[in-house]
Amino acid sequence: MFLALKEMSRAKVRFGLLTVALGMLVFLILFQQSLQNGLLTSFVGAIRNQTAPVLVYSVDGQRVIQGSIITPDLEQLVTTADGLGDVGRIGQGTFSVTNADGELTDTTVLGYEQPLLGAPAELAEGRYPRAAGEAVGASNDADAGFGLGDTITIEPSGYEITIVGLADDVQLNAGATLFVAYDDYVAAVQSANPDAGTPLPNVLAAAPADGVTPEQLVANINGLSDDLDALTRSDAADETPGVAQVQQSFRVIFLLYGLVIPCVTGLFFLIITFQKSGALTLLRAIGAPARRLVTSLLFQAVLIVIAGYAIGLALYTPLSQRRLGGIQLRFETTAVIVWAIILFVLGIGSSLIAARRVLRIDPIEATTGGANR
Amino acid sequence: MKLALRELVRKPGRFVTATVILTLIAVLLMFLGGLLDGLLRLSTGALRAQTADAIVYSDASQSSFLRSRIEPDDRAAIESADGVDEVGGLGVVLLGARVPGNGPRDLANVAVWGYELPKSGIPAPPAPGEAYADELLQADGVELGDELLVGPARTPITVTGWVSDTAYNGSGGLWTDLGTWREVLSQNRPDAVLADGVVQALVVSGPGDPADVVAAVDAANDGTYALTIDDAINEIPGVEEQSATFNQILGVTVVIALVVIALFFALLTVERTALYGVLKAIGARSRTIFGGLVVQATAVTLVASAVAAVLVVVLDLLIPPGSIPLFVSPSRIVLSVVLLLIAAVIGSAFSLRRVLRVDPASALGN
Amino acid sequence: MSTPALQMSDVRKIYSMGDNEVVALDHATLTVGTDEIVALVGPSGSGKTTLCSIAGGILSATEGSVVVGGEAISDYGDKELTTFRQNKVGFVFQSVNLVPFLNARENLLVVDELGRRQGKPARDRADRLLDELGLADRAKNLPSQLSGGQKQRVAIGRSLMNEPELVLFDEPTSSLDTELGQQVMELIRSEMKSRGTAAIVVTHDDRITEYCDRTVRITDGVLGDD
Numbered sequence: 001m002f003l004a005l006k007e008m009s010r011a012k013v014r015f016g017l018l019t020v021a022l023g024m025l026v027f028l029i030l031f032q033q034s035l036q037n038g039l040l041t042s043f044v045g046a047i048r049n050q051t052a053p054v055l056v057y058s059v060d061g062q063r064v065i066q067g068s069i070i071t072p073d074l075e076q077l078v079t080t081a082d083g084l085g086d087v088g089r090i091g092q093g094t095f096s097v098t099n100a101d102g103e104l105t106d107t108t109v110l111g112y113e114q115p116l117l118g119a120p121a122e123l124a125e126g127r128y129p130r131a132a133g134e135a136v137g138a139s140n141d142a143d144a145g146f147g148l149g150d151t152i153t154i155e156p157s158g159y160e161i162t163i164v165g166l167a168d169d170v171q172l173n174a175g176a177t178l179f180v181a182y183d184d185y186v187a188a189v190q191s192a193n194p195d196a197g198t199p200l201p202n203v204l205a206a207a208p209a210d211g212v213t214p215e216q217l218v219a220n221i222n223g224l225s226d227d228l229d230a231l232t233r234s235d236a237a238d239e240t241p242g243v244a245q246v247q248q249s250f251r252v253i254f255l256l257y258g259l260v261i262p263c264v265t266g267l268f269f270l271i272i273t274f275q276k277s278g279a280l281t282l283l284r285a286i287g288a289p290a291r292r293l294v295t296s297l298l299f300q301a302v303l304i305v306i307a308g309y310a311i312g313l314a315l316y317t318p319l320s321q322r323r324l325g326g327i328q329l330r331f332e333t334t335a336v337i338v339w340a341i342i343l344f345v346l347g348i349g350s351s352l353i354a355a356r357r358v359l360r361i362d363p364i365e366a367t368t369g370g371a372n373r
Numbered sequence: 374m375k376l377a378l379r380e381l382v383r384k385p386g387r388f389v390t391a392t393v394i395l396t397l398i399a400v401l402l403m404f405l406g407g408l409l410d411g412l413l414r415l416s417t418g419a420l421r422a423q424t425a426d427a428i429v430y431s432d433a434s435q436s437s438f439l440r441s442r443i444e445p446d447d448r449a450a451i452e453s454a455d456g457v458d459e460v461g462g463l464g465v466v467l468l469g470a471r472v473p474g475n476g477p478r479d480l481a482n483v484a485v486w487g488y489e490l491p492k493s494g495i496p497a498p499p500a501p502g503e504a505y506a507d508e509l510l511q512a513d514g515v516e517l518g519d520e521l522l523v524g525p526a527r528t529p530i531t532v533t534g535w536v537s538d539t540a541y542n543g544s545g546g547l548w549t550d551l552g553t554w555r556e557v558l559s560q561n562r563p564d565a566v567l568a569d570g571v572v573q574a575l576v577v578s579g580p581g582d583p584a585d586v587v588a589a590v591d592a593a594n595d596g597t598y599a600l601t602i603d604d605a606i607n608e609i610p611g612v613e614e615q616s617a618t619f620n621q622i623l624g625v626t627v628v629i630a631l632v633v634i635a636l637f638f639a640l641l642t643v644e645r646t647a648l649y650g651v652l653k654a655i656g657a658r659s660r661t662i663f664g665g666l667v668v669q670a671t672a673v674t675l676v677a678s679a680v681a682a683v684l685v686v687v688l689d690l691l692i693p694p695g696s697i698p699l700f701v702s703p704s705r706i707v708l709s710v711v712l713l714l715i716a717a718v719i720g721s722a723f724s725l726r727r728v729l730r731v732d733p734a735s736a737l738g739n
Numbered sequence: 740m741s742t743p744a745l746q747m748s749d750v751r752k753i754y755s756m757g758d759n760e761v762v763a764l765d766h767a768t769l770t771v772g773t774d775e776i777v778a779l780v781g782p783s784g785s786g787k788t789t790l791c792s793i794a795g796g797i798l799s800a801t802e803g804s805v806v807v808g809g810e811a812i813s814d815y816g817d818k819e820l821t822t823f824r825q826n827k828v829g830f831v832f833q834s835v836n837l838v839p840f841l842n843a844r845e846n847l848l849v850v851d852e853l854g855r856r857q858g859k860p861a862r863d864r865a866d867r868l869l870d871e872l873g874l875a876d877r878a879k880n881l882p883s884q885l886s887g888g889q890k891q892r893v894a895i896g897r898s899l900m901n902e903p904e905l906v907l908f909d910e911p912t913s914s915l916d917t918e919l920g921q922q923v924m925e926l927i928r929s930e931m932k933s934r935g936t937a938a939i940v941v942t943h944d945d946r947i948t949e950y951c952d953r954t955v956r957i958t959d960g961v962l963g964d965d
Contacts, residue, residue, distance in 0.1 A: 013723070014643070017636040024629050028622060035618065059478050060469040060525045060561075067467055069525050069561070093564065096433045096440055106435050106610065155433035174611070189564050192440070195571070199564035226477035227525070241482070241543065249408055249697050256401045260394060264633060267390040271640045324618060375852055376838070383840040383881075648839070651832060654797055655897070656825030657853045658818075733797045733824075736832050737788045737909050 003283075004296040007276075008303070015300075018268050019307045022261065026312025026343065029257050033335040034320050036250045038327040039174070042140070043246075044237040046110060046172035046179075052117045052205030053214040055090075055236045056221055057229040061202070063239050065092045065110075065172070070201045074227060078204055082220045083212035088113035089201035091185040092172070095192055098153045099145030099176070107152065107176045109135075109161075111185020117205035120179055126165030132187075135178040136165040140328040146176050157191030174327055206230070261343060266350030269301060273354040277361060284363035294355045301351035305344055377665030381672055388669070391637040392677050395713070398630045399674075399681030400688075402623060402709040404699065407685065409619040411700035413612060418507075419484065419541035420606045422492045425461070425576035426586040427599045436600065436608035438465045438573045445570040447597050456579045456589030461490035462551050462572035466558045466565065467544055468524040472514050481513035482544040485523060485530070487554025490576060495536045498550035505534040509545035512694040521547070524561030543698075627712045634670055634720030642666065642724040646731055653733035663721075663728045670721035671714060678710040742809040744905045744937030745771040745794055750803030752789050752960075763789040765960040767803070771905065774935040776928060778948040781957035787941045788909070790957065794939060795828045795907045796820045808904030825854035829898030829906035829936075833913055836894040837882040843893045844869060844878040850900040861900070868896040872926065888919040895927060899934070906931070908940040912947060924950040 008015045041048075047055070047065075056078055061068020070078075070089075078087060091111040099105055112118030115128055124139045126148050137146045146152065151162045161178060171177045180188070182201075189199045208217040214232045221230035231239060238244070273280070280293055313336065320331040381388060420428070429451060434441035443462070452460045464487045469480035485504070491497045495505060506515055510532075515521065520531050530547055539546040549557070551572065559566045567573070575597075579586035583601040590599035600608065607613055642649075649662055689701040752764040764786045771777050781787050792798040793805060796812050799820070804813045807827055815823060837846045844865055851861035869878050872892045882890055891911060898906045908927065912920030924940075928950045931938045940951055948954045956963050 011643075014636065014639050017632055017639060017723070021629055021632040021636060024625055024632065028625050028629070032622065058525055059480060062469045062480055062482050064467075067469065071525060094437070094440070096435045096437070104433065104435065106437070193442070193565065195566045195568050196564045197566065229478065245697055252404060252697070253401065256397055256404070260397045260401075260629075263390065263394045263397065264636075267394065268636065268640070270390075271644070275640070275644050324614065327614075376841075376849065379845070380840045651830075651836060652838075652849070652853070653821075654795070654824065654830050654832070655850060655853065656821055656901075658821050661853065734788075734792045736830070737792055737795075737797065737907075 004299045004303075008300060014268075014272070015304065018264070019304055019311065021264055022304065022308025022343075022347070023311025023315065025257055025261055025264075026309050026339070027315040029254065029339055030312060030316040030332065030335060031319060032250060032253060033332050033339070034316075034329045035324070035327070036246060037332060037335075038324070038329045039246055040243060041169050042171045042174040042327045044172070044240050044243060045138075045169040046108075046177055047233065047237040047240065049121050049167065049170050050112075050118050050205075050233070051115065051121050052088075052090075052207060053233055054206040054208065054217050054221070055231055055233065056204040056206055057231065057236075059227050059229045061229070062241060063229065063231070063236070064241060065090070065202050066094065068202050068229075070204055072200075074225065075201065075204065077224050078206065078221060078228065081206075081217065081224060083209050083217045084220075085207045085209040085212070086114070086117060087204055087206045088117035089182050090118045090203045090205050091182060091189070091199055092202050093185065093189050093192075093199075094173070094175075095188060096155045097176075098155060100147060100150035100152070101145035103145055104155065105145070105176065107146075107178055108172045109178050109180055109185055109188055110172065111180050111182040112205065113182040114205075117207060118179075120167035120170045122167060123165045124168050126163075128165055129179075129181055129184075130164075132181065132184055133161055134164045135161045135180045135184070136167055136170075137163040137179075138170045138177045139166040139168050140171055140323075141176040142166055144176065144323075146178075152178065154188050154192060159188055159191040161188070171328075258342065258346070262346040262350035265301065265304070265347045266353055269297065269351040269354035270357070273297065273357050277357075280358060281361050281363060284361055290359050290361070293358050297351060297355055297358060298348060301348050302344075305347040309340055309343060377668045378672065381669060387641070388673055391633070392673050392680075394633055395630060395674060395677035396680045396684070398626060398633065399678050399709060399713055400684050402626055402630075402712065403681055403685040403701070403706055404688070405619060405623055405626065406705045406709055407689070407699045407701045408697070409615060409623075410702060410705055411698035412615055414538065414700050415540045415543045415698055416609055416612060417606045418538045419465070419486065419546055420602060420609065422494055422536075422539045423576055423602050424493045425459075425490065425578045425602065426583040427577045427579075427590060427601055428463070428605045429575040429577060429590055429597050429599045431597050436605060437610075438463070439565060441573045442567065443572050443575055443597060447594050448572070448575060450594040451575060451577065451590050451597070454589050454593030456581055456585060457577055457593070458580060459490060459578040461488060461576045462574075463488050463576050464551070464554055464558070464567070464573035465541060466554070466562055467542060468557070468561055470524075470530075470547070471522040471527065473519050473521075475514055481510055481515060481521070483510065483521070483523065483547045484541040484544040485547045485549060485554055485557050486541075487549055487551040487572070489551060490578075492539075495539065495548055496534070498548070499533050501550055501553050502529065502531060503533045504530045504547040504549045504553070505536045506532045506547055507539045507545035508535050508537045509540055510547075513545075523547070523557055526560035528557045528560050530557070623712075627716050630713055631716035631720040634674070634717050635723035638666055638670060638721045638724045639727070642727045646727075647735070649728065649731040650733060650735035653731060654736040659729050659731075662731075663725055666721045666724055666728065667718055670717040674713050674717040675710075678713055682706045682710075741773055743770050743772050744775070744808055745769065745939075746804075746806040747790075747794065748804050750793060750800045750805060752786075752793060752798065753801045763960050764793070764800075767960070767962045769955065769962060771937045771939060773937055774932060775953070776931055776938045776940065776951045778951035778954040779939055779941045779957060780943060780945070780948065780954055782943065785957045786960040787957055789960070791907050791909060791939060791941055794905065795830060796823045822854075825850075826901055827904050829901065829903040831891070831894045831898050831906065831908045831911050833910040837890060837897075839882055842879050842881050843874055843885065843896075846882070846893055847897050847900050850897060854901070864900065865896070868899055871930070872896050887915050888923060891915065891923050892926065895923075895930065899930065899936070903936060906936060906938045908938060910941055910943075912942070912944065917946070920944075920947070
């Protein structure tokens with residue numbers, strides 16, 4: 001390893017540039033992984049992490065809760081579905097509110113009729129609402145004027161809601177989100193727009209009867225009418241408009257970054273090997289086994305990948321704790337491990353091309369002057 | 374210069390890998406940029422189409438059309454203000470529309486707009502029950518003369534013309550007169566019903582700068598606030614965040630391109646040290662040699678950019694409409710190429726020191 | 740006799756290495772006539788390369804005066820020396836000599852590209868030189884397609900492109916076998932004599948000196964005639 005380290009210390013700029021390039025690539029990949037996950041969680045976390053196994057939209061809603069409206073006859077129809085255990089209303093509205101910090105901001109309010117049909121599945125702190133004017137908030141917003149015990153005022157009516165519990169990852173549309181009892185939701189809507197009548201529920205939350213799977217219930221409900229669009233909890237989250245686009249876009253981005261990495265490392269080690277072929281030939285001629293020279297090359301590759309990854313991680317870690325607009329970023333441990341493995345394989349794999357070149361070097365060239373160019 | 378270009382032509386193999394890497398990076402830049410443009414276009418089209426100087430929302434609306442309410446009194450006060458020429462009502466509702474010939478569950482997302490004043494590219498409002506449709510809706514199978522059934526109440530709207538780049542919140546616009554819009558709203562969104570004479574927002578034109586119009590409106594009426602069109606675009610949720618985030622990612626990607634170019638030409642320079650020694654001994658200046666490097670970096674970048682531009686355009690054609698919101702525009706491609714060229718010049722400058730350090734005396738005595 | 744090709748008087752070259760000073764050339768005085776070919780012989784480290792570098796304007800002398808073809812270069816800065824090298828001297832190096840991605844003819848034309856462009860006259864000159872050197876049918880070959888002797892002939896052609904006052908040959912035959920080496924030396928001699936151009940040939944091979952008009956020996960930076 002003496003040779004490998006000596007060479008690197010003599011060519012600091014070159015090895016340094018490679019390491020920096022890798023580090024920045026790692027940083028971008030990890031950051032965008034956090035961005036993607038944060039984006040999706042903040043867009044549909046409220047759907048993923050609520051209690052109802054099945055959500056019933058109107059086809060008109062195009063799988064957007066706020067766009068969906070369940071008319072009384074559709075609601076009646078759903079109650080007749082085979083395999084239905086229980087059903088409750090969910091209403092959603094976006095309101096201008098004054099938060100606990102006194103700032104005017106947007107808030108999504110989700111009203112549910114029954115705790116097991118639309119409330120956050122798990123609380124991180126506090127309790128579920130018991131009385132009118134109480135809500136569960138998203139822990140991601142807790143530092144942004146939506147903390148436990150804070151009172152939120154809906155503008156311009158002045159209707160007040162107090163946060164009594166907090167749940168993780170339950171935002172909708174990347175903004176502050178409050179879960180309230182359905183009656184509170186109705187009151188909030190009417191306070192904000194006096195012209196509004198009694199709002200219709202946006203979606204229905206349903207649970208299958210014993211022995212019926214959510215998928216069966218979905219099929220049964222969808223069979224009732226072309227105007228009903230029932231989805232399991234996870235489908236409802238994944239099929240929300242924009243989610244698939246985000247995933248596809250990031251897939252293309254990750255693929256491109258993934259291609260750049262082996263190209264950069266592979267090219268680097270190939271050129272380096274080519275440039276020092278004279279020295280390598282000499283080393284082979286004085287008796288260095290080819291295996292030793294390859295090991296030295298791979299050792300450098302490993303070192304560069306590790307150092308590059310460390311730089312990337314060092315840039316990524318502080319940023320991964322931050323909030324970006326309404327999006328809470330998070331340190332994605334899985335992504336960090338998976339990308340470390342991918343990078344290791346790609347980085348080392350691409351340097352094998354250079355290793356093949358080392359193995360092909362013929363020590364006899366040293367005596368014929370082939371190395372002395 | 375000639376020497377540098379001749380090397381590119383004679384020894385293209387040496388530059389292929391670097392060109393491939395740069396091509397990938399250029400594709401990334403153009404793709405990410407196109408994604409940003411596509412996303413922004415889909416959320417800002419309707420506001421960018423406004424020719425007025427300012428938009429007026431009610432206080433506490435947070436610049437959201439759906440939450441803004443302008444009463445007739447407010448409108449009257451603003452209309453009579455000094456520095457205001459023309460005032461028009463504006464409102465929108467997002468709904469699903471049934472398109473003739475599509476399946477019962479296959480709806481098009483539409484933003485039904487009610488408006489009074491013509492916009493850029495949008496003529497004066499059509500007759501009641503009719504609408505100018507955004508060309509985006511063609512991807513959903515909408516055709517001229519189609520009667521779309523909008524919302525759960527199936528309010529009929531007939532498409533009588535096309536407009537382009539008027540999207541809002543990702544949905545294509547259906548531009549109708551205020552009366553038709555108000556009817557669609559009351560039939561389909563009981564929670565958002567507005568009384569006669571009430572609109573969501575106003576567009577205002579005046580004789581002065583947009584900033585003067587904003588000031589005139591704000592002075593004339595309480596309970597509302599005015600924004601220039603540009604400010605209103607930035608107030609659309611997500612617009613600023615998206616731009617900032619994407620631009621940071623683009624910036625780091627440009628820096629990666631710079632480092633890759635620096636790395637590649639540093640390696641190349643090391644390889645050519647002896648040759649540079651000879652050239653300097655027979656009278657080449659460092660400036661000439663370094664100029665050659667810059668020319669090569671520029672040429673490699675231009676080739677990579679050209680290939681990347683073609684790839685991105687092909688990618689744009691391959692992506693089915695409505696999946697990835699990619700919008701490839703000449704200006705985005707040009708901007709990406711300019712950024713890459715700057716990165717190329719700065720990147721190759723890393724080798725300047727090494728070129729300067731090559732001693733012509735090294736050619737002798739070897 | 741007109742102005743000598745090279746007049747070096749009392750030239751000293753001192754390198755400082757840390758606190759030490761190494762005298763590479765000590766009070767060297769050498770005059771080379773207009774069409775004289777001088778062999779410069781000495782063991783390695785004796786100062787041959789330093790003397791050549793100073794005569795060719797690659798290095799500046801620490802002390803003393805250097806006049807090449809009537810042009811005093813002792814006080815020149817880097818830029819002036821570069822221009823001087825473009826116009827007044829020719830070089831033939833030992834190993835790395837030709838630009839690998841240029842063909843024989845283009846290797847000659849490099850000289851024209853570096854200085855003030857002449858265009859057609861330079862192209863004609865390159866063709867004439869290649870013809871004289873027996874390389875007319877090799878003009879389009881890359882260095883990798885040429886033999887060792889042919890490469891050295893291309894290098895000689897390049898060194899004559901700028902119609903120099905003085906050509907410096909740095910061990911021009913060291914990578915060639917005896918027979919080829921002699922052929923190259925014969926060629927050098929006839930080219931120099933027919934043009935009336937002066938040359939210094941650095942070598943440690945006594946067989947080479949036969950082709951030169953006179954031999955100058957150098958030991959530890961001090962010159963001495965044979």
